[in-house]
Amino acid sequence: MPVITIPAGETRPFANTKRFLNVLDLSGPTLIKSPYDEWEQTIKQGWTLDLQGVNQFVIENPSNAALTVEIESSPFPIQGGAAEGVEITNTPTIKRIEEAIQVNAQATVENGKMTIRSGAGVVAHGDIEVQPLQRVKVLSADAASLGRSVTIANVSASLTQLRLGADNTVSEQKGLPLYGSSDAPASFEVDTLGELYVYNASNNVAHVSVLEVTR
Incomplete structure (x- = not known):
């Protein structure tokens, strides 16, 4: 996280x-x-909090x-600060990654069976503009796929608070808050075949990035 x-x-x-919140700096x-x-x-600094639930x-x-x-949220405790790099408490040690790494998933394993994945299952949508105090459906329901993983990110030009929900009742007081911008994106990943809505609770125009992976 930036x-x-x-x-x-x-x-x-x-x-x-994730379960653990690591205070790196x-x-x-x-x-x-x-x-x-x-x-x-x-x-x-240096503390790790157990936020299970x-x-x-x-x-x-x-x-x-x-x-x-x-x-940094993670499924395991992390030790280290911004100037020191990141170290997993169990060996081996991993230094801070300075450059982006591209990972291409070739297969999934479910119930002991391997299924080859196709790149056609990955869809990166164009950024969606949400006007101040307005609600927008950012993703439609998917009845054709067996499953779908969706990542929603707040990539607005300035710090903007969004609310994320599963229906059109999401509002300033209802929904998961995503406070962020293009410099410090706030994102959320969820497995769902249903619709997703975003409400812009700020006075600035918001932009939302959506990535879906279906199977």
Whole structure:
């Protein structure tokens, strides 16, 4: 996840899809809390938090100066800071990856059987524009496929808060928050054959990137 700057006294919402939250780099005192103020915890650089069962959280900057933070969700604990590289607690050690790596999946294994995958199952849609305070269907239902994995990313020109939902009732107060921009994208991956909707809860035009992989 890119390094994120949080202005003094402000918060940033995040979606969580993995068990562990690793605090790789942190420039000052920081709070992680429930979006509904059910719990909160002070965090420090190098800490790893077990967020099993937590789907959303908020990071708050309680100080009088801007805060920079780098966090990484993962299925396993990670140790290390931004200047040190990333190290998995179990050997071997993995250094920070500076260049993008392209991975082409050739097959899947389900119920002990291998199925060759075709590149035709991967669809990258053009960016979808969502006007301020408007709701848009970003993906239609798929009744023909056996399964579908969808990645939704907020790649707006400026920091914009979106709400993601499975029907047209998604609103400013309903749906998974995706707060991000093209410089610090917020993304969410889900397995679904149903429709997906996005609501733009900001006053800026938003852009949404959608990638689907079907089988």
